Amino acid sequence: MSDARPYKVALVQMACGDDAQANLKTAVACTQEAAGKGAKVVCLPELFRTRYFCQKEDAKIFDLAETLPGESTQALAKVAKAKKVVVVVPVFEKRAPGLYHNSLAVLDADGSLAGTYRKMHIPDDPQFYEKFYFAPGDLGFKTFATRAGKIGTLICWDQWYPEAARLTALQGAEILFYPTAIGWLSADKNTEGPAQREAWRTVQRGHAVANGVYVAAVNRVGHEPGGGGKNGGLTFWGSTFLCDPQGVVLAEAPADKEAILYGEVDPARIEEVRRGWPFLRDRRVDAFQDLTRRFID
Amino acid sequence: MSDARPYKVALVQMACGDDAQANLKTAVACTQEAAGKGAKVVCLPELFRTRYFCQKEDAKIFDLAETLPGESTQALAKVAKAKKVVVVVPVFEKRAPGLYHNSLAVLDADGSLAGTYRKMHIPDDPQFYEKFYFAPGDLGFKTFATRAGKIGTLICWDQWYPEAARLTALQGAEILFYPTAIGWLSADKNTEGPAQREAWRTVQRGHAVANGVYVAAVNRVGHEPGGGGKNGGLTFWGSTFLCDPQGVVLAEAPADKEAILYGEVDPARIEEVRRGWPFLRDRRVDAFQDLTRRFID
Numbered sequence: 001m002s003d004a005r006p007y008k009v010a011l012v013q014m015a016c017g018d019d020a021q022a023n024l025k026t027a028v029a030c031t032q033e034a035a036g037k038g039a040k041v042v043c044l045p046e047l048f049r050t051r052y053f054c055q056k057e058d059a060k061i062f063d064l065a066e067t068l069p070g071e072s073t074q075a076l077a078k079v080a081k082a083k084k085v086v087v088v089v090p091v092f093e094k095r096a097p098g099l100y101h102n103s104l105a106v107l108d109a110d111g112s113l114a115g116t117y118r119k120m121h122i123p124d125d126p127q128f129y130e131k132f133y134f135a136p137g138d139l140g141f142k143t144f145a146t147r148a149g150k151i152g153t154l155i156c157w158d159q160w161y162p163e164a165a166r167l168t169a170l171q172g173a174e175i176l177f178y179p180t181a182i183g184w185l186s187a188d189k190n191t192e193g194p195a196q197r198e199a200w201r202t203v204q205r206g207h208a209v210a211n212g213v214y215v216a217a218v219n220r221v222g223h224e225p226g227g228g229g230k231n232g233g234l235t236f237w238g239s240t241f242l243c244d245p246q247g248v249v250l251a252e253a254p255a256d257k258e259a260i261l262y263g264e265v266d267p268a269r270i271e272e273v274r275r276g277w278p279f280l281r282d283r284r285v286d287a288f289q290d291l292t293r294r295f296i297d
Numbered sequence: 298m299s300d301a302r303p304y305k306v307a308l309v310q311m312a313c314g315d316d317a318q319a320n321l322k323t324a325v326a327c328t329q330e331a332a333g334k335g336a337k338v339v340c341l342p343e344l345f346r347t348r349y350f351c352q353k354e355d356a357k358i359f360d361l362a363e364t365l366p367g368e369s370t371q372a373l374a375k376v377a378k379a380k381k382v383v384v385v386v387p388v389f390e391k392r393a394p395g396l397y398h399n400s401l402a403v404l405d406a407d408g409s410l411a412g413t414y415r416k417m418h419i420p421d422d423p424q425f426y427e428k429f430y431f432a433p434g435d436l437g438f439k440t441f442a443t444r445a446g447k448i449g450t451l452i453c454w455d456q457w458y459p460e461a462a463r464l465t466a467l468q469g470a471e472i473l474f475y476p477t478a479i480g481w482l483s484a485d486k487n488t489e490g491p492a493q494r495e496a497w498r499t500v501q502r503g504h505a506v507a508n509g510v511y512v513a514a515v516n517r518v519g520h521e522p523g524g525g526g527k528n529g530g531l532t533f534w535g536s537t538f539l540c541d542p543q544g545v546v547l548a549e550a551p552a553d554k555e556a557i558l559y560g561e562v563d564p565a566r567i568e569e570v571r572r573g574w575p576f577l578r579d580r581r582v583d584a585f586q587d588l589t590r591r592f593i594d
Binding site: 123125203206209287 | 500
């Protein structure tokens with residue numbers, strides 16, 4: 001069996017307000033608290049420094065971006081080093097004048113930068129106008145060998161793509177972290193809301209099953225006003241969860257409250273589940289070439 | 298919106314006994330009954346002509362194979378033509394001396410052969426010794442434009458592979474049919490059973506969500522004795538189900554009884570769901586090349 005040890009992870013479900021410094025302070029405090037409770041990896045939600053600004057398109061908003069490394073990673077690297085904890089830090093990344101990404105840094109447990117990931121799949125839907133703000137990632141899919149364990153990172157819209165989960169898991173990830181900002185539009189919260197959230201849970205639990213890995217979705221929570229007019233804002237649905245390599249939900253946060261969720265990643269459990277159902281052995285890699293096509297007409 | 302009409306499908310959950318003629322008779326009767334109730338597509342379970350013989354390895358068992366087209370397809374083609382119904386007919390296919398496949402035929406609503414599919418992913422686990430019996434499929438992933446609608450077909454172990462679902466859906470399938478023979482080993486039915494069945498449901502509902510297609514899993518039911526010794530046989534878990542393009546289960550059969558399950562496939566609902574969550578638009582087809590690798594070391 002694997003000689004890797006189990007490790008505790010913490011998923012920070014937070015509300016994000018107008019004050020970027022206050023949001024950073026909350027993230028630092030939650031990371032410290034989680035490390036104090038034994039977490040070896042802490043994951044923060046997508047774009048946690050700000051409101052989810054993609055509800056409208058406004059070029060002034062690019063002022064909110066920061067460099068990577070930059071203010072957020074510096075503040076959290078101090079915690080990572082002091083508490084010997086790995087931290088997944090989502091950042092609105094300013095890469096060059098006029099070039100921005102929806103990114104994250106993985107800080108290792110000594111405070112060093114283990115690496116970065118740039119969101120590969122960029123959505124664009126009413127009140128989720130991300131294609132205006134973010135260039136698609138160009139670093140590919142990533143797994144990082146940290147002092148705690150091998151962790152794969154993806155961001156929000158990536159969570160709907162089996163290809164993204166697979167390519168990350170094939171690099172040896174024991175857990176896929178999905179920092180997220182997903183919520184309901186006011187217009188269809190009541191009619192479509194439950195089915196939307198259940199689809200979101202299901203597809204990610206499906207990635208866990210198909211790949212034999214742990215999956216953690218880390219969402220923000222709370223209502224954020226929209227851009228005026230008919231835009232009634234977004235209610236982020238929280239529901240941060242951790243599931244095991246068989247898709248069993250181990251821990252789940254409420255839909256409407258901040259929370260730090262804890263759970264354990266056990267590499268021996270991954271080995272056990274994959275021996276029982278050895279999907280990786282039988283993939284028809286000789287027949288997958290057309291996955292690089294948009295559609296097969 | 299799409300101008301294709303909704304159509305009714307029927308999923309035949311049956312027990313399969315020792316008598317191949319009796320099993321065929323049951324399949325014919327169920328297909329007739331389903332067509333009489335308005336089904337435009339009927340799907341039978343994997344290897345329905347026989348017991349699930351892969352519980353042991355015995356070369357004499359190859360005698361059970363038949364040609365394709367052959368006895369099963371001829372009998373069901375008569376029903377297809379008479380009742381104007383599309384039928385998915387799983388067959389233990391004898392292709393050449395010493396060369397066998399786990400296959401299916403799609404019979405169009407005029408009784409003609411719309412095409413065949415050969416199971417691409419072949420399992421091999423205790424009491425599921427399929428690699429002994431079946432050569433891996435060499436026809437690739439398939440969608441068939443039938444008189445009822447565009448249907449994709451996969452078989453059992455394929456259901457764990459997101460790549461297989463994707464490559465079938467990308468050909469325009471409105472529904473993925475998974476004829477199946479999956480059950481519990483007596484040894485771990487009580488301890489592992491519920492989690493196994495839930496993982497099976499979840500990964501397939503995940504395919505529905507990720508691809509915006511209907512998914513139908515069509516399983517056999519009942520206990521079948523094993524090969525003697527410690528082999529306590531298999532209890533097939535039934536639980537045949539149909540889910541919609543958002544992963545919502547529309548109909549589900551019991552775990553322990555024969556049943557014909559009915560549901561509707563509505564192409565307009567596929568269009569609606571995909572407009573809401575346009576995953577196909579954003580796939581990073583430029584970054585998927587490594588899906589043809591076994592692992593990324």
